[in-house]
Amino acid sequence: MRGRRRGNGRPAPQVEETPREVLGVPARLEVPAFPSYNPPTRAKIELGRHLFYEKRLSANQTQSCASCHVQEMAFADGKRTPAGSTGQTLVRNSQGLQNVAYFSTLTWAHNGMLELEDQLPVPIRNDNPVELGVTDGVREEVLARFDGDPLYKRLFAEAFPESDGATVEKIIFALASFSRTMVSADSPFDRYAAGDKSALDERQRRGLALFNSERFECFHCHNGTNLTISYRDESTTPATITFPFFNNGLYNVGGDGSYPPHDQGLYNLTLDPDDRGLFRPPSLRNVAVTAPYMHDGSIETLREVVEHYAAGGRVIATGPFAGDGRTSPLKSGLIRGFGATDEEIDDVIAFLESLTDRTFIENPKFSNPFVGAGP
Ligand code: HEC
Ligand code: HEC
Structure with missing residues (x-):
């Protein structure tokens, strides 16, 4: 596996892959933009995919991103407007996520949300309405769930070899990288x-x-x-x-x-x-x-x-x-x-x-x- 750590803890030799290859963008589409501070890697994408489906990412462990973004519905959810993890109803309809990396602005109506890294803190951290509800008060508890789990210990270490442990920023960078792979071009x-x-x-x-x-x-x-x-x-x-x-x-x-x-x-x-x-x-x-x-x-x-x-x-x-x-x-x-x-x-x-x-x-x-x- 390219870029992965080997059993001896040393990084495997890097094989230079283009962002198009890492993100899996077919020739028919241009490569999406991504911020220079978060270039996509296969390890971040793998971590992001796990986190997308991870209920332990919500404060009360009842919801994940996939609760409101369901693959069979192209990552919309079929509801008029969804409810967050504590039951609070959101005012807006859940959006499908295919080719989300190509919008000039994110969400239904925001002229300042230009990067997924700016948008994803909203579902993770917001307290009104609550989505996943990872507010400052429960942040350390949520991060400890990942630091205490061998699978996530490995996934975080592979995605972010430069420092130990889960952080909200690493979670956001991994989810943004995974979201950029959600490319649809075969209808x-x-x-x-x-x-x-x-x-x-x-x-x-x-x-x-x-x-x-x-x-x-x-x-x-x-x-x-x-x-x-x-x-x-x-x-x-x-x-x-x-x-x-x-x-x-x-x-x-x-x-x-x-x-x-x-x-x-x-x-x-x-x-x-x-x-x-x-x-x-x-x-x-x-x-x-x-x-x-x-x-x-x-x-x-x-x-x-x-x-x-x-x-x-x-x-x-x-x-x-x-x-x-x-x-x-x-x-x-x-x-x-x-x-x-x-x-x-x-x-x-x-x-x-x-x-x-x-x-x-x-x-x-x-x-x-x-x-x-x-x-
Ligand atoms: C409780 C339901 C809910 C949860 C949980 C949720 N979302 Fe969303 N998502 C929405 C809604 C509703 C919108 C539209 C928000 C708006 O327009 O203000 C949205 C918008 C988005 C967008 C912007 C799409 C676009 O077209 O601009 C992305 C990306 C996204 N969500 C990813 C995620 C990820 C990743 C997670 C997990 C960290 C997540 N969402 C968790 C309901 C949810
Ligand atoms: C003036 C620009 C404009 C034109 C012209 C336009 N649309 Fe739209 N379309 C929008 C906007 C903006 C929305 C979202 C509006 C909202 O939610 O309030 C939308 C929403 C939609 C949706 C809902 C998508 C979703 O995910 O909820 C569909 C379907 C759609 N348009 C199809 C069409 C069709 C078919 C036509 C031609 C008959 C058309 N649009 C013409 C701007 C436009």
Whole structure:
């Protein structure tokens, strides 16, 4: 095993591998960016995979990352919004994690979260709402669980040979490295784009053309290899990076463009009234297996999503969040609404289904190392 320590405790001779090889990025995709202070290594990835499935990483030992990020659902969780390890409900829908290393910003709506190393402290340490709940008061207790376990003693030593013992920073660096390996590039859509014209059937090809049409407008916000314009890779520079966020007309509380007060997207950070309802366009890879949809999981099916766009916004007739999203003053100019037949909507859904990558969903590299035939 490359870079691993041998039984005699001395490092094996290093074989120089490229980040593309270490991360397992196929030729079809660019290599994702990673911060210079945390270059990926096979040993960090291996540790990260174990930690991702490790319930002892939550204060009360009931939850792991995989509680809210389930491989069969492309690492979303099928819930409208999940609950953390102490039962507290989160306000946002769990995101799928394929190709997460390629977003220009992380999470549904944050313009300052640019690296996984910045984002992962949130689920690990947050106390309101609690996710894994590793707050300062229990940190040493949680770390002692790893220092006292022979498997983790070895995995931490291999991943971080320069110092002994588990730390929260090492946990974050390992999980970030593992997350960067979660690459999806083998859906029918990928095979079609690579030249296999039979990979999409006729309906899916019609749906792709509609998706990329000026009538449907989808491609303006969902394009490129991940079907989102929130994108960067190792060659993106400060001059070329963009940080897109849009208001989709899902809400128009009070007629002034507001979203429900507990989550107004980017506004919650910036407090700029124009930022109400701004969210990052998500990747649409594997979208057919990640229902329900949108930042709050408030749309159940892909058909309802496409109908929402066709209507040019959502009408909520009654209740505290009533309002006509179609007339929101803050809605993106690209959400105008369009005429579409039922058959055309079916075609777009068939296209979205062609983004499901079974190779990714079933890849043993990302599965729970503690069960089954994992390597
Ligand atoms: C209690 C459920 C829960 C747990 C536990 C959890 N997550 Fe998440 N995760 C979410 C939710 C919800 C979001 C969206 C957060 C937001 O937009 O504010 C998210 C977002 C993310 C993102 C950003 C995805 C993107 O598209 O930008 C990453 C990466 C991530 N989680 C990885 C992890 C890892 C690694 C762990 C374990 C340390 C973890 N999560 C634990 C629910 C959870
Ligand atoms: C103006 C930019 C924009 C356009 C145009 C657009 N989208 Fe979106 N899309 C977004 C944003 C932003 C979100 C997340 C909104 C939220 O959660 O509040 C989203 C969410 C989605 C989701 C939910 C994904 C998930 O994981 O929850 C789907 C599916 C989707 N869009 C498909 C489409 C289709 C199909 C079209 C064309 C009919 C389209 N989008 C047009 C920006 C856009």
